[in-house]
Amino acid sequence: MYLHGTSAINGQGHLEIGGCDVTELAKQYGTPLYIVDETLVRQRAREYVDAFKASGLKFQVAYASKAFSVMAMCAIAEQEGLSLDVVSDGELYTALKAGFPAQRIHFHGNNKTPDEINMALDAQIGCFVVDNFDELALLNALAGDKGLKVNVLLRVTPGVEAHTHEYISTGQQDSKFGFDVESGAAFRAVREANGLPNLELLGVHSHIGSQIFEVDGFEVAASKVAQFALLVRDELNVTFPVINLGGGFGIRYVEGDTPLPVATYVQAITSAIKDNFGGASYPIPEIWVEPGRSIVGDAGTTLYTIGTSKDIPGVRKYIAVDGGMTDNPRPALYESKYEAVIANRAGEVADETVTVAGKCCESGDKLIIDCQLAKPHTGDLLAVLCTGAYNYSMASNYNRIRRPSVVFVKDGHSDLVVKRESLDDIVGNDILPARMKKVSAVQ
Ligand SMILES: Cc1ncc(COP(=O)(O)O)c(C=O)c1O
Numbered sequence: 001m002y003l004h005g006t007s008a009i010n011g012q013g014h015l016e017i018g019g020c021d022v023t024e025l026a027k028q029y030g031t032p033l034y035i036v037d038e039t040l041v042r043q044r045a046r047e048y049v050d051a052f053k054a055s056g057l058k059f060q061v062a063y064a065s066k067a068f069s070v071m072a073m074c075a076i077a078e079q080e081g082l083s084l085d086v087v088s089d090g091e092l093y094t095a096l097k098a099g100f101p102a103q104r105i106h107f108h109g110n111n112k113t114p115d116e117i118n119m120a121l122d123a124q125i126g127c128f129v130v131d132n133f134d135e136l137a138l139l140n141a142l143a144g145d146k147g148l149k150v151n152v153l154l155r156v157t158p159g160v161e162a163h164t165h166e167y168i169s170t171g172q173q174d175s176k177f178g179f180d181v182e183s184g185a186a187f188r189a190v191r192e193a194n195g196l197p198n199l200e201l202l203g204v205h206s207h208i209g210s211q212i213f214e215v216d217g218f219e220v221a222a223s224k225v226a227q228f229a230l231l232v233r234d235e236l237n238v239t240f241p242v243i244n245l246g247g248g249f250g251i252r253y254v255e256g257d258t259p260l261p262v263a264t265y266v267q268a269i270t271s272a273i274k275d276n277f278g279g280a281s282y283p284i285p286e287i288w289v290e291p292g293r294s295i296v297g298d299a300g301t302t303l304y305t306i307g308t309s310k311d312i313p314g315v316r317k318y319i320a321v322d323g324g325m326t327d328n329p330r331p332a333l334y335e336s337k338y339e340a341v342i343a344n345r346a347g348e349v350a351d352e353t354v355t356v357a358g359k360c361c362e363s364g365d366k367l368i369i370d371c372q373l374a375k376p377h378t379g380d381l382l383a384v385l386c387t388g389a390y391n392y393s394m395a396s397n398y399n400r401i402r403r404p405s406v407v408f409v410k411d412g413h414s415d416l417v418v419k420r421e422s423l424d425d426i427v428g429n430d431i432l433p434a435r436m437k438k439v440s441a442v443q
């Protein structure tokens with residue numbers, strides 16, 4: 001099996017993460033269970049910070065909290081010196097509740113509501129990443145109402161098509177996000193933003209997509225953004241103190257995935273920036289990035305209990321687990337691939353091929369097609385690896401299934417950071433009008 005971070009197989013043949021035997025975690029917290037290897041999260045955060053320090057440039061590494069937003073994660077990001085990217089009032093609220101410094105929060109999104117903008121203005125966050133002309137006008141007006149002048153970056157689409165799934169690629173011209181550079185919209189946005197009294201234009205932002213392995217897309221995006229900055233200086237006499245190059249750095253989900261070390265991505269980006277600005281007597285801007293998946297993705301494991309199975313001789317054997325697309329929608333959405341291991345017999349040879357199905361009423365609810373496992377039995381624990389990003393954060397209550405607990409593990413200790421939803425949570429926001437009430441309803 002793929003052992004990474006603090007994962008190990010202990011003397012009993014059980015998978016261990018952060019020094020905790022996962023069979024014990026299952027007893028203590030139940031399944032399904034999200035387990036986060038805190039040491040690995042912190043290590044990834046430090047890899048970014050160290051690589052930027054080595055570049056000699058000024059920087060901010062903003063953790064993209066959409067990948068996994070819970071208060072404990074915000075606290076870790078804060079302790080590791082990261083900034084935070086949020087895209088909704090919910091993510092902003094989570095960060096503020098965790099005591100994350102507002103000045104290090106950046107607010108993204110292509111349709112921020114007036115209420116969300118006001119909430120962020122009241123919190124005095126560090127920067128708004130403005131996505132379109134409507135938002136420029138709205139933000140300027142709302143900031144003016146409060147007598148504030150706020151920092152903004154303009155999100156631009158530099159015309160780079162990343163080699164990734166169509167649904168998670170964002171830097172091309174035909175995207176719902178940002179001001180297009182090619183058509184001149186980005187240039188007009190700079191001119192407009194620069195003239196608005198309640199906005200302080202820091203620079204531009206570009207994010208070309210997600211789960212990208214090659215550095216060339218990032219290098220091209222960095223160069224295009226830099227060339228745009230030079231054009232803006234020449235034509236409008238405006239210089240950018242900040243350039244944000246987004247996130248998107250890939251991780252290993254399955255054998256054959258070939259992510260580069262974090263330092264390699266950072267080196268590619270910072271070199272492209274230095275090359276483009278260095279010769280043009282332009283003060284090299286501060287570089288911001290927004291990694292999400294590459295901070296938390298491979299630190300997460302989802303632990304399930306195997307229930308039923310179905311053998312269709314000569315066709316396929318299914319095993320079903322006590323979760324599924326409700327806790328991990330990525331296989332159904334993007335045909336994402338995962339690896340798994342029988343956690344209570346982690347050292348055994350994986351010589352059986354099965355399809356891991358979830359428990360939702362949906363034929364497409366398959367977590368792993370043709371998964372190699374040691375012969376699975378009812379009651380075994382199945383650990384699906386590298387589920388730290390876009391799993392808990394994209395979980396749903398489809399079929400009224402309760403969202404699992406989340407535990408952080410480190411040095412043989414586990415901390416519950418999200419409680420499993422209760423059945424009362426499931427009906428917590430339901431309202432049964434009096435005229436529909438039955439005396440016999442369950443209390
Ligand atoms: C604007 C923006 N920044 C950062 C991210 C984080 O991307 P990733 O998790 O791939 O690093 C995303 C998601 O793709 C995004 O849309």
Ligand SMILES: N[C@@H](CCCC[NH3+])C(=O)O
Pocket residue numbers: 066168210211330389390
């Ligand atoms: N949610 C996606 C990535 C999109 C990230 C947000 N721009 C995933 O699971 O891979």
